[in-house]
Amino acid sequence: MAAPDEVQTPANDDYEPVEGLDQQTVQCVRACESEAAAKTASDYEHIVWAYGVIWSLFVIYGVFLWRRASRQSNEIEDLQRRLAGS
Amino acid sequence: MNKILPFAFLGAAGMIFPYSVQLIFLQTPIEQQMGTVQKIFYFHVPLAWIMMLLAVVCGVAAGIQLRRDSKRAEAISIAAAELVLVTGLGVLITGPIWGHATWGKPWTWDARQVSTGLLWLVFAAYVLVRHYGAAGSERLAAGLAIFGAIDVPVIYYAVKIWKTTHPSTDVAGSLPSSMWAALWPALIALLLTSLALLMIRVRQEMTDVALDEAWIGLEHDAASPNLAAATGDA
Amino acid sequence: MRDATLTLSGARRGPRATTNLGMVALRQAWLLAVNDLRQEARDLELVLTASFFTLVVLIMLGMSFSALGVSAQPLAVPGMLWLSVAFVGALTLSRIFNREREFDTLRAMLVAPVERVSIYLAKAFVTLVILLGCCCITVPGLALLFPAAQPFAERPLETVALVVMGCTAYAGVGTLFAAGLASSSGKNVLLSVILYPLTMPSLLFALVATRSLLEGHASFTTYLGQLTATNVLAFVVGAWLFEPVLVGVPQQRSARRASRRRR
Numbered sequence: 001m002a003a004p005d006e007v008q009t010p011a012n013d014d015y016e017p018v019e020g021l022d023q024q025t026v027q028c029v030r031a032c033e034s035e036a037a038a039k040t041a042s043d044y045e046h047i048v049w050a051y052g053v054i055w056s057l058f059v060i061y062g063v064f065l066w067r068r069a070s071r072q073s074n075e076i077e078d079l080q081r082r083l084a085g086s
Numbered sequence: 087m088n089k090i091l092p093f094a095f096l097g098a099a100g101m102i103f104p105y106s107v108q109l110i111f112l113q114t115p116i117e118q119q120m121g122t123v124q125k126i127f128y129f130h131v132p133l134a135w136i137m138m139l140l141a142v143v144c145g146v147a148a149g150i151q152l153r154r155d156s157k158r159a160e161a162i163s164i165a166a167a168e169l170v171l172v173t174g175l176g177v178l179i180t181g182p183i184w185g186h187a188t189w190g191k192p193w194t195w196d197a198r199q200v201s202t203g204l205l206w207l208v209f210a211a212y213v214l215v216r217h218y219g220a221a222g223s224e225r226l227a228a229g230l231a232i233f234g235a236i237d238v239p240v241i242y243y244a245v246k247i248w249k250t251t252h253p254s255t256d257v258a259g260s261l262p263s264s265m266w267a268a269l270w271p272a273l274i275a276l277l278l279t280s281l282a283l284l285m286i287r288v289r290q291e292m293t294d295v296a297l298d299e300a301w302i303g304l305e306h307d308a309a310s311p312n313l314a315a316a317t318g319d320a
Numbered sequence: 321m322r323d324a325t326l327t328l329s330g331a332r333r334g335p336r337a338t339t340n341l342g343m344v345a346l347r348q349a350w351l352l353a354v355n356d357l358r359q360e361a362r363d364l365e366l367v368l369t370a371s372f373f374t375l376v377v378l379i380m381l382g383m384s385f386s387a388l389g390v391s392a393q394p395l396a397v398p399g400m401l402w403l404s405v406a407f408v409g410a411l412t413l414s415r416i417f418n419r420e421r422e423f424d425t426l427r428a429m430l431v432a433p434v435e436r437v438s439i440y441l442a443k444a445f446v447t448l449v450i451l452l453g454c455c456c457i458t459v460p461g462l463a464l465l466f467p468a469a470q471p472f473a474e475r476p477l478e479t480v481a482l483v484v485m486g487c488t489a490y491a492g493v494g495t496l497f498a499a500g501l502a503s504s505s506g507k508n509v510l511l512s513v514i515l516y517p518l519t520m521p522s523l524l525f526a527l528v529a530t531r532s533l534l535e536g537h538a539s540f541t542t543y544l545g546q547l548t549a550t551n552v553l554a555f556v557v558g559a560w561l562f563e564p565v566l567v568g569v570p571q572q573r574s575a576r577r578a579s580r581r582r583r
Contacts, residue, residue, distance in 0.1 A: 010212075025250075027105055031133075039121060040122050041119070042187065043121055043122035043123035043187060044122065046123050046126065046183050046184070046186065046187045047122070047123065047125050047126055049128075049183050050126045050129065050130065050180040050183045050184065051114075051129060052181060053176060053179045053183070054129055054133060054176045054180060054276075055099075057172050057173075057175055057176050058172065058176075058279055058280075058283070060172075061168075061169075061172045061283060062283065065283065065286050065287060065290065068290055069286075069290060072290060072293055072294065072297065076297065079297070079300060079301070079304070082304060083304070087422045132519050149539060152561070152564040152565070153564070204521070207516075207517035207520075208517040208518060210517075211513045211514050211517050211518075214510065214513050215510055215513070215514060218510065219510060222499075223500070223510075225500065225564065225565045225566075226497065226500035226501065226514075228564075228565070229496060229497070229500060229561045229564070229565040230497070230514055230518070231472070231562060232557070233493070233518055233557060233561070234517075236519070236557055237518065237521060240550060240553065241520070241521045243521075243546075244520075244521040244522075244524040244525050244550075245521075245524060247524075247525070247528055247543070247546070248524045248527065248528050310365055
């Protein structure tokens, strides 16, 4: 980010550049911006993955529990039928 | 009451979760060093704490199981061990995702990564023994769980001296208070979820035991006193 | 085992026995261990199979890593040493209770008037002896195969201390779970499943200590001390858990429940 400093030291007196709008600075800022955007996009991708993994693990375990519960209730019905029969 | 509580917990977690997400993404400043990706921290770290907590719960419950031959303690230790596997897997997956973004490498053999992995292995062994062990192996598994819980600090220390050149991961502790404030709702949401799942699993295990007793009683003909309990639980 | 229990019950009734329980437990452990070792000396089954296995592992390690550069060797040799201990240990531990399982003598020992801790200590001691015997092959073998392992020969005292400490940790943890698996019927696969994750911390300490020994660091004694501390922890917890893990609820009920669950 050395570019703005260079701009602030004018070469001659009759021409005063608009600060931060010369080609070099603009390019530099654009490069920074696109890099930052790429970083943020990749960060968000990572975050979505991480959050997704956590909650899907819980959901998978929940499904596992639910399947167990339905198996149990089947077994209990079975037991009740056996009891009623005997 | 006991039946509604887990679902109440789940519902509460479901309400806290959106709040915590908006707190994390909209109210909390972006961390200077790591950038946006540091927001994984708010769920990764509480999950790791919960994993440790559940490991200790499993060990303590296993100790009570051995001491008093308590079926409830046994059920708690089984449920806690399974949840250690679930939360541990979450920690072990989100950690490398975070590491991939900040260090450029998913797995750096960092002390915390390795010790979490080892702890996870111990409890995976516990679940394997519970599942495939022969009769009488529940006490063996309990011994394993106690050893595992005691091993928590030992593992961490051993790995730390094994890998003395680990990258600095001391994020916690030097955080601004706003970041801590965003951590608590996430912790509560995760804790409530795990607690609810734990309670449901404990209930199932107790029902399983009662059912087994009932079947055994039935096989020995005549009505078993546990039968009413088993069918009432459904 | 029979003659041992007879002597032990005699020893327990003696006047000295009642005064100091700790000494009695140690004495009983010693008697049990001597008895086990005497039985072992009769056919040498365990010693011969374990040392042959060690030799095979050593040759495999030598063939796999003979091309390793000298700079990499100090990092690799500790791993080879403790991995071979881990392998041999699992083999030994699964065999050490076999005799008891075949004749169901473990239950007999448990009902005999012997301190349970003594059984644990005796078995751990026998395991340790066999592991050390195997290390007598591994350590000189590694020193021969790899130039970087020369410090094993140059500093024999430190090496012996290190090997004894590392093997003790392994035996302490392993005996508890091997016994537990022996009393429940079979399923020896589970032993390595349990053993490796649990012994990993002590093996890590041993690994670090070995590395600093090979590199001639002064930190060796510190690491050895830490290894000793984990040994003490392993033995205290092992001895404390031995009885509750082996003797618990009436066998019948849990056996029936387990058999039902499998259906």
